Amino acid sequence: MEMMNVKQLTKKYGSTNVLKGINLTIYQGEVFGFVGHNGAGKSTLIHILTDIVNKSGGSFEILGIPDQHMNQVKKRVGVMPDISNLYENMKGIDFLRYMGELSLANSSKEYYLSLMRDVGLEGAEWKKIKSYSFGMKKKISIAQALLGNPELIILDEPTSGLDPESAIEIRNMITELQKSGKTIFLTSHNLDEIEKICDRVGILSEGVIKKLGTPRELKIAANESKEAIGLIIRTKPVLTADHISQISDDLDINISFLHTKKDYTFLKVTSEDGLPQLSKKIMESGILLYEVKMEEQSLEEVFMNTKEE
Numbered sequence: 001m002e003m004m005n006v007k008q009l010t011k012k013y014g015s016t017n018v019l020k021g022i023n024l025t026i027y028q029g030e031v032f033g034f035v036g037h038n039g040a041g042k043s044t045l046i047h048i049l050t051d052i053v054n055k056s057g058g059s060f061e062i063l064g065i066p067d068q069h070m071n072q073v074k075k076r077v078g079v080m081p082d083i084s085n086l087y088e089n090m091k092g093i094d095f096l097r098y099m100g101e102l103s104l105a106n107s108s109k110e111y112y113l114s115l116m117r118d119v120g121l122e123g124a125e126w127k128k129i130k131s132y133s134f135g136m137k138k139k140i141s142i143a144q145a146l147l148g149n150p151e152l153i154i155l156d157e158p159t160s161g162l163d164p165e166s167a168i169e170i171r172n173m174i175t176e177l178q179k180s181g182k183t184i185f186l187t188s189h190n191l192d193e194i195e196k197i198c199d200r201v202g203i204l205s206e207g208v209i210k211k212l213g214t215p216r217e218l219k220i221a222a223n224e225s226k227e228a229i230g231l232i233i234r235t236k237p238v239l240t241a242d243h244i245s246q247i248s249d250d251l252d253i254n255i256s257f258l259h260t261k262k263d264y265t266f267l268k269v270t271s272e273d274g275l276p277q278l279s280k281k282i283m284e285s286g287i288l289l290y291e292v293k294m295e296e297q298s299l300e301e302v303f304m305n306t307k308e309e
C-alpha cells in the first residue's frame with residue numbers, strides 16, 4: 001500500500017529553485033531514509049508534506065488523500081517538531097498531554113506516561129522541558145510525533161546531536177515502531193545509521209532525487225559503475241605480486257597487485273567475471289584459499305559521488 005506518493009513536486013524561494021521535481025513513493029511498513037547535503041531541501045520537503053509550507057508546483061498524496069485536503073490526514077501522520085518549538089516552561093508530561101488533547105479525545109494520564117517511558121524519558125515526566133538536556137528534548141519531540149498512534153511517522157534528523165547510547169535507543173525505537181506496522185520517513189546525515197535501519201534510501205541532490213533504492217542496491221550500482229573493483233583475498237601462504245602475475249597470465253581480466261597484510265592480498269580487478277577462474281587458478285597452484293571478497297563502496301562514498309556527478 002502506498003503511504004505517500006509525490007509527483008513532480010517543486011518549491012521556489014524567490015528565484016531559487018530548491019526542489020525541482022521530486023518523485024517519490026513510500027510504501028506501508030518501510031523505514032525510508034532521505035539524505036542530502038546541508039541546504040539540499042530535505043526539511044523543505046517535510047514542511048510541504050506536513051502542510052507547513054506551500055509547494056510551488058506538482059502534487060502529492062498522503063494515505064491516498066490529495067495534498068489539497070491534508071487536514072483530513074493530520075491525525076494519521078505523526079511529525080516530530082523542531083525542538084525550538086517545544087513549550088519549555090511546561091513539564092514534559094503536561095506538554096504531551098496538552099499537545100495530545102489538541103488532537104486526541106479521552107487519553108488517560110497513563111497513556112502519556114507510557115509514551116514518555118517508550119522514548120526513554122522515565123523519571124523526567126514531571127520536570128520542566130527547559131531543564132531537559134538536548135537529547136531529552138529530542139526524545140520528547142519524538143514522543144510528540146507518536147501521539148495518537150499515527151500510521152505514518154515523519155522524523156527530521158531524530159538522532160542528530162545525540163550521544164551514541166541515546167542514538168541507539170532512538171534507532172531501536174524506530175525499528176520497534178516498524179515491527180508494529182508503522183511507516184517511517186526520516187532524514188539523517190548519519191549514513192551508517194541509514195544503512196542500519198532504513199529499507200530504502202533516497203539521495204536528494206540539486207533539487208531532485210538522484211538515487212533511490214535499498215542501501216545495498218545503491219552500493220552495488222556504485223560498484224558496477226566503477227572502472228576497477230577492489231578485491232581482498234585471504235590465502236595461506238599470502239599471495240605475492242609474482243604469484244598474481246603468474247596466475248593472471250591467461251585470465252580474461254586485468255588484475256593489479258596492490259599490497260598484502262597478514263594473510264590478505266589486496267588487488268584491483270577490471271571486472272568480476274573472471275573471479276571464479278581466478279579462485280580456481282589459486283587453488284590449482286597449491287595455495288590454500290580461505291576467502292575472496294569484493295570491497296564494497298560505503299553508502300558514504302555513494303553519497304559523496306552523487307554530489308560530484
Ligand SMILES: Nc1ncnc2c1ncn2[C@@H]1O[C@H](COP(=O)(O)OP(=O)(O)OP(=O)(O)O)[C@@H](O)[C@H]1O
Pocket residue numbers: 013018036037038039040041042043044045
Ligand atoms: N523560508 C525560507 N525562505 C527562503 N529560503 C529558504 C527558506 N527555508 C529554506 N530556505 C532555503 O532552502 C534551501 C533548503 O533548505 P532546507 O532547510 O530544506 O535544507 P535541508 O536539506 O533540510 O538542510 P539541513 O540538512 O542543513 O537541515 C536552503 O538553501 C535554505 O536556505
